[in-house]
Each structure stands twice: as C-alpha cells, then as structure tokens.
Amino acid sequence: MCIGAHVDPGDPLAEAHARDAAVVQFFLADPQGWKDPAPRADAEQIKASDVQVFVHAPYVINVATTNNRIRIPSRKLLLSHANAAATVGASGLIVHGGHMLKDDDLSTGFDNWRKTFAYAAEQGGFATQVLIENTASGDKACARRFDALARLWDAVGEFGVGFCLDTCHAHAGGEDLIDIVDRVMAITGRIDLIHANGSRDGFDSGRDRHDNLQSGMIDPKLVVAAIRASGAPAVVETPGGAEGQSRDIAYLRSELAD
Template sequence: MRIGAHVDPTDPLDAAVGREAETVQFFLSDPQGWKSPEPRADAEQLRAADIDVFIHAPYVINVATLNNRIRIPSRKLLVAHATAAATVGAKGLIVHGGHVNSGDDIAVGIDNWRKTFAYAAESGGFATPVLIENTAGGGNAVARRFDVLARLWDAVGEYGVGFCLDTCHAHAGGEDLLDIVDRVRAITGRIDLIHANDSKDGFDSGRDRHDNLGHGKIDPELVVAVVRAAGAPVVVETPGGTEGQAADIAFLRDRVGR
C-alpha cells in the first residue's frame, strides 16, 4: 500500500520528497477550466520515478449532464486528459461522477456515462484508466448515493471502469464508512484508489470540505479502517501544505501497518 498526497503540479516529485510520499496526484490544467493539458517538461522523470502518479481531471467535466454544451466538451476534455496522463505514466485518471439538472431523468445521465465509454472504446479506449469518484453533494448526482452508483455500474462496468473512494465525500454524502469497502466492492468489484480525507462538515451534509485527519467530523480510526480494508493506493487531499499532508501521511502509515 503506497500513501501520498494531492500536490501542486509545478514540481510533483519535489513535493513527494517533502511529504515522504510514495504517491502523488495533481492536475494537468486549470481544474476549473476547459483548456486541454500542455505537454510537461518533466514527463520522462515522472515516468521513471519510483512514485505512483495519479491525475485528477478538471472539476468542470460532467459527462452525465443532458446539456449538450457541457456534455460534449466534457467527453472531449476527458479523452484529452487521459491521453496526457499516459505521457506522465499515470496509473489512473480520477473524474467526478457528475450530475443531471433538477427535473432531468438520472437514467439518461447514467446512459450518457455508458455512451462516453462506448464512444472511447470505438477508438481503442482511454489511454489511461478512468476512475470514477464518489461525490459529496447534490440530489441529482450520479455517484453520491450508492443505490444510484449501482445503476451506474450496471451501465459502465463492462468497460473495466475503475473506482476512487473518497472518505470525506462518502461521509458528507450520507454513506456510512463503517462497512463501506464491502458495499463498494459489492457494486463495483474493485477500489483502485482511496482519497483519505476528514470532513469539516457533518454526516449527510452534502458539503465537500476536506480537513486533516483527526481534525474534522470523521473518527480518524474509521478512515484507517477503510484504508486497511481497501488495500489500495492512498492519496490525502487535505489542507496545511507540506506539513499538514506529511502529518496525515505519517498518521496513516503508522496505523495501517499495525
């Protein structure tokens, strides 16, 4: 099990050293923008390093939506990021499950996800494995409640889609962490990455605000139990920069090994 952090994209390898991280996750472009990634000068070093690399897709991507002006550019941007992620040797591209607008049929949003993978498969598939991440808020979200997540996986599971489990998102989204690994695996058959985050807000708040482990509303031993049970690579997306994330990594490394 390799533990690391989401870091600034400027120099991920240096950020890993400062945190004693074995895994890094970062953005390849503005997370709130629609611009495709530019080639990275350190791509070769990232591929050669003994560090597991994960890329997070921009937050603006929403392939579930019925709005063509967002869905079609989202598909194109997801492909562009998967292609760019492969150049840095990324093990996965994390993307939020997205949502449909109020009044829209969520079944159509789920089918839009299926079409995204079906279209990609016609061209040989995504260059980097796509990991869909559970989300914290929204009554029309595709990957917040696990009953809807099960419907999503019925539609996309045949394409070998990966899953990223975020502990803050699950807690804030109203899913109990106590038996969550078993419940996720019963749906997806896999967990490819854990985002080990505490939450500033209460259970089922619908608010996506991360906190350092042991400083928020989640019992830190529950996060440890999730990490231990999943046996997947771990990324902390917590505040506090190098110091805060290094402490969270050390906390997990100490307790998971027990």
C-alpha cells in the first residue's frame, strides 16, 4: 500500500523523506486565497521523483454554489490548479464537494458541478484528474451524505471524475466507516485516494477537526480496513508535524502488513 502525508509545500520531497512517505499531498497556493499557482522551480524534480504526488485545491473553491461571485471564479481557479498540478506530475487534484445556500435547491448544485466539467471541456479539459472529496458539514452539502453523493455522481460520473474518501469527514458527516468502501463503490465505482484521518469530534458532529489515528473518536482499525478494501493510496492529514504523521504512517503500514 502507498502511504504518505499532506505536507508543507515548500520542499515536499524533503518532507516525504522526513516521514518515510511514499506519497505526498500539498497545496500549490494559499488554501484560503484566490490566486493562481505560481510556477515551481522544483516542478521537474518533483515530477521525476519516485514519490507519488497529489495536489489539494484551495478550500475557497465552491463550484456548486448559486453565488456567482464564488461559483464563476471557482471554475476558473479549479482549472488553473489542474494545469499547475500537471506540471508536478500529480496523480489527482482534490477538491471539496461544495455546498449550497440554505434556501437553495440542492439539485442546482449538482447541475452546477456538471456545468463545471462542461466549462473545462471548452478550455481543453482538466490537465489533472479531479477527485471530489466528501465533506464533513452542511445541510446543503453536495458530498456529505451519500444520498447526495449519489445524485452528484449521476450528474458528473460521465466525465471520468475521481473520488477521495476522507475518514474524518465521513465520521463527522454522519456516514459510518463500517463497510464504507462498499457503499462508496456502489455509487462512484472508484476510490482514487484515502484521506486517513482520525477525528477529534463525535459521529455526525459536522465538525472537521482531524486527529492522529491512535487518538480521537474513530477506531483506527476502521481506517485501516477502508484503506485495505479500497486498495487506494492513502495520505494522513493529521497533526503533529513530521513526528506525529510518521507515527500514523508507521501504524498504517504495520496494520496493513498483517
């Protein structure tokens, strides 16, 4: 199994070495900002390395919303990050499923997702495969509850979109981790990446606060089971820097070796 971590973008290969990580995920720009990624001097070095790379899109992106001031820039920024992610050889670009305003019809959000892929196609397509990630909160979220996820996939599945399963988000979002891979696969037919995270909060709390795997409110063996069942690479997005994440990576490797 390919196990690694979300790391600081300054020198992702050095961060991978510090954690003995086979895969890394990082941001290419401010996760809370709207700026396009700047070219990286180390792009070719990252692309040529043996470390598998994933890029996480900024949190501000919400292509589902009816708010034009957010939705339209979100489409453009997602396309820009996909182009930049290709320059470092990323296997996927992870983006949150997005949400609607409280009085909106959720079906509009699914249609806006479909229009996002149509917009990208007009620009030549996404240079890096987009992986939609399940989210932890929001009554009008497109990818929190799996009934909504199924409707989202009905709208975008034809575009070859991938899926990223976050264990903390599922737990906090009210989806049991027992047999979760089977339930996701029945909807999406694929899991391309696991975000292997513990949770500081209880089931269905709606709170996205990650914890290390051997602490918190999630049985870590359920996280291990999800990775094993999916066969997908996994990254920990857990606290504690290199030391804390190294412990989580070592735990996963030990459990998955059994």
